[in-house]
Amino acid sequence: MTPRTSSAAWVRGITDMMAAEGLPAAELCAEAGIDLAALQLPQTRVDVDKISRLWELAVARSGKVALGLCPQLTARYGNVDVVGYALASGPNLLVGFQHLTRHMAVISDCTTFALDHDARGYWISIAHIGATRPIPRQRVEYALLTLFTLCCWLTRRELRPLAVELTTPQPAATGEAPYHVAFGMLPRFGQAANRFLLAEADLRADIPTHNPSLWALHERLVETELDHLGQSLTSTRVRTEVARILHRGEPRREDVAARLHLTDRTLQRRLQAESVSYQQLLDDTRCELARQYLSDERRSLAEVADLLGFADQSNLFRACKRWFGLPPGQYRAQVLYPEAEGQGSTQAA
Template sequence: MNPLPQRTSSAAWVRGIAELFAAEGLPVQALCAQADIDLESLQHPHTRVDVDRVSRLWEAAAQHYARPGLGLDRQLAARYGKLDLVGHALASGPNLLEGFRHLDRHMALISDATTFSMERDPRGYWLVLNHIGASRPIPRQRVEFAVLTLLTLCDWLTRRDLTPLAVELVTPAPADDTRHRAAFGVPPRFGQPVNRFLMAEADLLQPIPTHNPSLWALHEQLVEAELGQLGPLGQSLVSAKVRTEISRMLHLGEPRREDVAARLHLTDRTLQRRLQAESVSFQQLLDDTRTELARQYLADPRRSLAEVADQLGFSDQSNLFRACKRWFGMPPGQYRQQLLQPAPGPIFLAAAASL
């Protein structure tokens, strides 16, 4: 099995989260220390923070906050959801629909632990977010803040108050969803396979007042240059794109190569040829992606083994059992127990030396 890539978030994104916590009156310095994050390093634009450290920061903040709804303030999400260069590129684009067609690739600059996609619907488009590459459960506050940030971004870019037609979250239903309703504008549906919200096509086609064709082209070039320095997760390798598509499709069942090729606007033969040029097979990418997601899902005690098997696209739990024996040398239940044991030492912080 190939070593799995380390997933990270940008300094700007994590710094925004820290500023959000400060605005909520939380002790940011202490929380960052608890998550083993060097707060000063977040001032350096090329710092990247390990995905599990970001989750630890949210966990520490939620524990200190001691009440539900951390991150569910619409105004704070709009102010502190820092997209940095990607946000500037979107603000230069003609409309949300055109800009978001680039976000599925550009998202890696904000966090290569998050995937973005759009799905057509008769009423408009679903904007879909998913978190990958973690070895511990993703805190619900982190998930919900990310979705809310994307929603408030639509308002900020268009200078309009847009309301989604529907919101679906993977997080379990809270005892009281009052803050969720206020934040999203509609009552979310909880416990869903993916995080997504539905926007009317007319809203996505609203012109962006700050559109500037020259700036848009410049920002796109700058984003692509930054992505090129992120390593394999930011490069335009077909294998990286295939893994992203696999992660998006697995909850629907095991994806076929020809279906992934279609989503990438390639023929099956062309995809196979390009993967061969990168010395990798579709089956290997499928297995590697499942391994990465299995670690994340098994680290979450809220997910039953049946649910994990389903989310990984297995037809039944016996397939998950055999796969875990091959991946980890033990059945899924035993591996889960191992994951849930306290970590022996601090999680590594990556300041991307290649940047």
């Protein structure tokens, strides 16, 4: 499977934010295995696990559990590059975010973006995929807050979310203050997704910088970049869509086709042209997500099975034996405690 990565612009923004917080960005990047100089090159992409490592190091060095949870920092350093230009020239947030479900891959193909209608408005959510180590909560909170501050900047309005939800537990060390400052309210912690809810009127409000000609130009630039990254392949789009909805249960091929605005027959034909089957893509996506979920010891095996769309844990057990040659519990132990595994092998020998 192709490694998941984020753009140089996005990671450069993170390092600039860390530098603004007084942290030695060059040292942190070197320790995380990130070439800081290469981030000046637009074609550079950074591996998902290296970005998580960068956040881990920065939090440890700063001692700030709420590192990056500041709207002034996300407004200044949340660099979404050409995707941001497309959003700024579009008619409103609703239309722009409908496109962002595909365009997010330009910023990061290890992040999925979803826009879901609610009786009160629209939930705007993100999730991370493709990691083999736990994703620091600060990384998730920074990305979600960047999206929210981007909404305010694009509309030139002081927006207020109707609700904010995070999958992580409330951190005792920081208290409520940083979240009130960031979002204007206390999130609900320990929820199923990382997301915030905006009123429909806010998403339909005109963007003052809307320019149809520039919007068409920027959309073409984003589509070109998607082609360059291989994100326009039907198989890639299917895997992203599966990852986005797998936690709801095993998605049927025809349902994924509908979400991609294709007929089931067209989807089958395009996948056949790319020499891949829907079932193979579903299995590959599950395997990729299983590596990530099992690396996070906060998740129970029952929860992992649910997130992968399995009917019960026995299906997860059989799948892990096929993917990794180990049952899920042993695979998790091997990933989280490799030293112990090595000692056990030495003693056994």
